[in-house]
Amino acid sequence: MVCSLVRGDLKQVFSNKNGEKMVVLNVNGKKHRLDVEPEMPLLWALRDELKLTGTKYSCGVAACGACTVKINGNAVRSCVFPVSAAEKQEITTIEGLSADGKSHPLQKAWVKLQVPQCGYCQSGMLMTAAVLLEKSSNPSDQEINQAMQNICRCGTYVRVKKAIRMASEEA
Amino acid sequence: MKIKNSNFSQKRRNFLVTSAGVSGAFVLGVTFKPDLTVAANNYGPELTHWILIDADETVTVRIARTELGQGTFTGLAQLVAEELECDWRNVKSEYADVNMHIHRDRIFKSMSTGGSRGIRDSQDYIRKAGAAARIMLIRAAAKRWNVPESECTTQNGVISNSLGKTITYGQIALSACEESIPTDISLKPVSGWTIMGTSPARFDIPEKTNGQQIYASDFLLPGMLHASILQCPVWGGTLKSVDETKISSLAGIKKIVKDQAWVAVIADNWWRANEALKLLPVSWNITDNQNVSSESISKLLRTGINDESSPVARENGNIKDAFQNAAQIVDAEYSSGYLNHATMEPQTTAALFTTERLDVWSGTQNGESTAAAAAETVGIDLKKVFVHKFHAGGGFGRRVAHQDFTKQAVKIARSLPGTPVRLQWSREEDMRHGKYRPVSLVKLKGALDREGNWLGWHVRQADQSIMITVRPSAIKDGVDPVNTRCFKDNPYTVSNYRNEYAMRNTHVPPGFWRAVAHTNNPFAREGFIDELAHAAKKDPYLFRRQYLQGTKDLDVLDAVAAAINWEQKPKAGFERGIAVVDAYGSYTASAVELSVDKDKKIDIRRVVVAINCGNVVHPDSVRGQIEGGVVWALSSLMHEEINIKDGKAVESNFTDYKVLKLAETPEVEAIVMPSGDFWGGVGEPPISSIIPAVANAIFQATGERVRQMPISKLGFSFRT
Ligand code: FES
Numbered sequence: 045m046v047c048s049l050v051r052g053d054l055k056q057v058f059s060n061k062n063g064e065k066m067v068v069l070n071v072n073g074k075k076h077r078l079d080v081e082p083e084m085p086l087l088w089a090l091r092d093e094l095k096l097t098g099t100k101y102s103c104g105v106a107a108c109g110a111c112t113v114k115i116n117g118n119a120v121r122s123c124v125f126p127v128s129a130a131e132k133q134e135i136t137t138i139e140g141l142s143a144d145g146k147s148h149p150l151q152k153a154w155v156k157l158q159v160p161q162c163g164y165c166q167s168g169m170l171m172t173a174a175v176l177l178e179k180s181s182n183p184s185d186q187e188i189n190q191a192m193q194n195i196c197r198c199g200t201y202v203r204v205k206k207a208i209r210m211a212s213e214e215a
Numbered sequence: 216m217k218i219k220n221s222n223f224s225q226k227r228r229n230f231l232v233t234s235a236g237v238s239g240a241f242v243l244g245v246t247f248k249p250d251l252t253v254a255a256n257n258y259g260p261e262l263t264h265w266i267l268i269d270a271d272e273t274v275t276v277r278i279a280r281t282e283l284g285q286g287t288f289t290g291l292a293q294l295v296a297e298e299l300e301c302d303w304r305n306v307k308s309e310y311a312d313v314n315m316h317i318h319r320d321r322i323f324k325s326m327s328t329g330g331s332r333g334i335r336d337s338q339d340y341i342r343k344a345g346a347a348a349r350i351m352l353i354r355a356a357a358k359r360w361n362v363p364e365s366e367c368t369t370q371n372g373v374i375s376n377s378l379g380k381t382i383t384y385g386q387i388a389l390s391a392c393e394e395s396i397p398t399d400i401s402l403k404p405v406s407g408w409t410i411m412g413t414s415p416a417r418f419d420i421p422e423k424t425n426g427q428q429i430y431a432s433d434f435l436l437p438g439m440l441h442a443s444i445l446q447c448p449v450w451g452g453t454l455k456s457v458d459e460t461k462i463s464s465l466a467g468i469k470k471i472v473k474d475q476a477w478v479a480v481i482a483d484n485w486w487r488a489n490e491a492l493k494l495l496p497v498s499w500n501i502t503d504n505q506n507v508s509s510e511s512i513s514k515l516l517r518t519g520i521n522d523e524s525s526p527v528a529r530e531n532g533n534i535k536d537a538f539q540n541a542a543q544i545v546d547a548e549y550s551s552g553y554l555n556h557a558t559m560e561p562q563t564t565a566a567l568f569t570t571e572r573l574d575v576w577s578g579t580q581n582g583e584s585t586a587a588a589a590a591e592t593v594g595i596d597l598k599k600v601f602v603h604k605f606h607a608g609g610g611f612g613r614r615v616a617h618q619d620f621t622k623q624a625v626k627i628a629r630s631l632p633g634t635p636v637r638l639q640w641s642r643e644e645d646m647r648h649g650k651y652r653p654v655s656l657v658k659l660k661g662a663l664d665r666e667g668n669w670l671g672w673h674v675r676q677a678d679q680s681i682m683i684t685v686r687p688s689a690i691k692d693g694v695d696p697v698n699t700r701c702f703k704d705n706p707y708t709v710s711n712y713r714n715e716y717a718m719r720n721t722h723v724p725p726g727f728w729r730a731v732a733h734t735n736n737p738f739a740r741e742g743f744i745d746e747l748a749h750a751a752k753k754d755p756y757l758f759r760r761q762y763l764q765g766t767k768d769l770d771v772l773d774a775v776a777a778a779i780n781w782e783q784k785p786k787a788g789f790e791r792g793i794a795v796v797d798a799y800g801s802y803t804a805s806a807v808e809l810s811v812d813k814d815k816k817i818d819i820r821r822v823v824v825a826i827n828c829g830n831v832v833h834p835d836s837v838r839g840q841i842e843g844g845v846v847w848a849l850s851s852l853m854h855e856e857i858n859i860k861d862g863k864a865v866e867s868n869f870t871d872y873k874v875l876k877l878a879e880t881p882e883v884e885a886i887v888m889p890s891g892d893f894w895g896g897v898g899e900p901p902i903s904s905i906i907p908a909v910a911n912a913i914f915q916a917t918g919e920r921v922r923q924m925p926i927s928k929l930g931f932s933f934r935t
């Protein structure tokens with residue numbers, strides 16, 4: 045599910061920015077035209093260009109999951125996913141998980157169980173969990189363990205597990 | 216001075232917009248115009264400097280500490296609301312303004328959020344503020360009604376008098392502001408608490424579930440630029456040269472900033488800045504530090520362990536006699552390496568420098584230190600520094616004492632006056648330039664008599680001092696008071712005891728870390744107590760009991776033993792470990808049940824953690840801290856280590872600095888058992904007993920004594 049960035053000649057990356065290369069991104073149901081290098085990871089297009097800052101940077105190498113977004117139903121680590129590959133795909137970020145920002149079953153369970161601590165990893169946690177539940181509405185412990193590879197330094201794992209269970213029962 | 220309600224509110228709104236940063240300045244499209252008139256005397260309708268009550272009944276509590284996820288933003292408000300007797304539904308928190316704090320002679324006292332002190336060190340004056348505000352409200356109401364104050368009562372934000380009249384806090388607040396602040400205050404007994412001791416929903420949770428929480432990493436100002444930094448990989452080295460021409464014409468690149476030991480690239484997008492930095496040819500002047508490695512540091516610690524003249528941190532009785540009379544002597548060495556905080560939000564600070572003032576946006580663990588560091592760096596009057604705080608994306612001690620990222624951010628911003636610039640460290644920089652929990656080697660030697668009674672104990676620690684870099688004056692007679700925690704204050708009543716401390720410093724930067732010395736020291740202490748019990752052919756729980764009589768340590772120890780059913784044998788194939796440690800003013804014990812298979816895969820079946828932190832404000836947050844503490848403890852026990860090679864950190868990201876993941880995390884059973892007679896910390900203490908309890912259970916299961924962290928190096932892993 046995690047796509048790794050094949051980085052071309054970096055000089056190429058920068059010289060490509062000549063204004064003609066527009067990237068069209070479909071994020072949370074809205075189309076955005078961006079004048080960025082095709083190699084720019086989706087994460088930075090979201091954060092620094094579209095100002096959708098709910099998706100977080102933490103490792104930049106697909107090792108932590110903080111930057112997870114949903115692309116065509118898959119959980120993708122956007123820090124290594126070039127915008128060019130995201131073009132014309134259906135992208136959902138944490139801002140688009142639910143229309144009102146609170147009604148997704150996971151968001152409800154997250155609030156009910158008071159899951160987040162510092163909260164920085166939680167967008168990625170939620171997006172990963174959302175994809176898991178879409179693929180497996182009543183996941184086994186094993187499935188949860190395998191899907192939830194996100195790092196949380198505050199150690200909210202115990203509650204994340206419980207909240208995924210709670211949400212899957214509710215859904 | 217009488218000021219009309221509307222007037223006051225208006226002033227207050229101005230104040231919030233201009234100085235709090237979080238109240239509007241980050242909204243896109245809003246032009247940020249610093250207002251220089253703000254700081255001096257416009258504080259809003261205060262009932263004590265901690266509390267503001269609006270006509271719409273909103274009670275705003277100012278919070279001086281930082282929300283790191285531990286729940287302080289809610290817990291401190293509970294302390295105030297309890298004494299104020301307001302309606303909890305009307306309470307909200309906001310950060311106490313750092314600049315105002317400075318202008319008013321540090322009126323909010325400590326802003327430091329470390330050492331598990333947020334609640335315990337604030338509770339007295341915060342609660343008194345709530346009680347004082349309540350008295351002021353009553354006085355104002357009594358005057359208005361012309362009745363004695365003694366005939367007025369308060370409940371849920373409403374004052375009533377004996378004639379049946381009522382008035383809300385919001386209606387009387389402005390008059391109450393005119394009352395002088397009472398100082399003779401008595402506080403409610405625990406039995407009277409209705410808000411404290413309960414777990415209302417934390418204020419910060421909803422926005423942390425929908426991407427709306429704004430961290431320092433997210434905050435935006437119009438025209439804000441982004442910077443990435445590269446610091447000299449060998450600490451102590453300096454910047455020799457950079458070839459700017461290689462990147463200066465790349466798209467989006469605005470500026471290259473050079474400093475003594477780092478170089479930063481500023482661009483219109485952080486990724487562009489960071490990619491350009493990777494292409495930038497940089498050379499450094501490297502010192503002899505490049506000869507330092509983990510091996511050479513181990514050798515250095517060895518010199519400390521062998522140093523017979525090491526300073527004495529504590530001594531009771533006479534260990535010489537004890538060892539002479541011993542029937543059996545047990546000795547062992549425990550070691551652990553450097554550990555990084557690796558907060559999920561890498562170090563990040565934004566700054567805007569103008570000739571009139573300096574603004575800094577930060578998830579700092581101490582707003583005041585950030586202001587001081589910023590002022591000193593650019594040589595500006597402290598009163599012209601405006602620090603705007605955000606909830607931090609993890610702290611764990613990284614954002615308290617060391618303000619390295621603050622200093623860098625303000626220097627970078629100074630290079631482009633009038634333009635806001637955010638410095639965001641890459642994960643690689645964050646990993647290689649941590650302020651690490653230092654390496655440690657502990658040698659322990661115990662004397663037992665023929666019956667297995669404990670006669671004497673000799674502990675010599677060799678490690679790298681933290682305080683030497685943070686506050687050298689705290690070091691007395693060569694003993695670091697932080698690094699010796701858990702040994703210097705060891706609660707075991709062994710009559711002959713000597714704790715020596717051999718300071719062995721390196722060029723690797725040390726720092727505070729979640730539970731700091733209460734990670735490696737309890738690992739050694741409680742592991743060794745187990746070794747003693749084993750040698751004495753005694754039960755490790757009962758052996759501890761014997762030497763903890765009459766202490767609060769005993770209560771938590773008994774609690775976990777009872778919960779895990781220590782008296783009864785565990786399920787076939789499982790074994791147990793136990794440990795007890797008091798830390799940060801609290802008492803904790805842990806008991807663990809696990810099995811280990813032939814591939815050294817550990818299956819943790821149960822973790823029981825008890826804490827007596829004296830008083831509990833928000834029980835659910837205490838449980839959350841215990842759960843997080845288990846993860847922190849297991850992560851450091853199993854995985855974490857920064858190795859040193861050629862004078863620099865080997866690990867650079869989560870790819871090689873492994874941390875615990877969800878699949879490895881066991882269920883946690885928390886026992887919160889406040890005795891009510893003191894105030895202790897919560898965020899760190901549980902960690903201290905969890906680490907050795909697991910290690911001791913591993914010994915029971917395998918016969919292998921683990922004396923080195925991380926234990927992945929010994930071939931262990933957690934079953935997933
Ligand atoms: S930031 Fe993308 S996986 Fe860590």
Ligand code: FES
Pocket residue numbers: 160161162163164165166195196197198199200284559608609
């Ligand atoms: S909640 Fe802090 S890193 Fe997960």
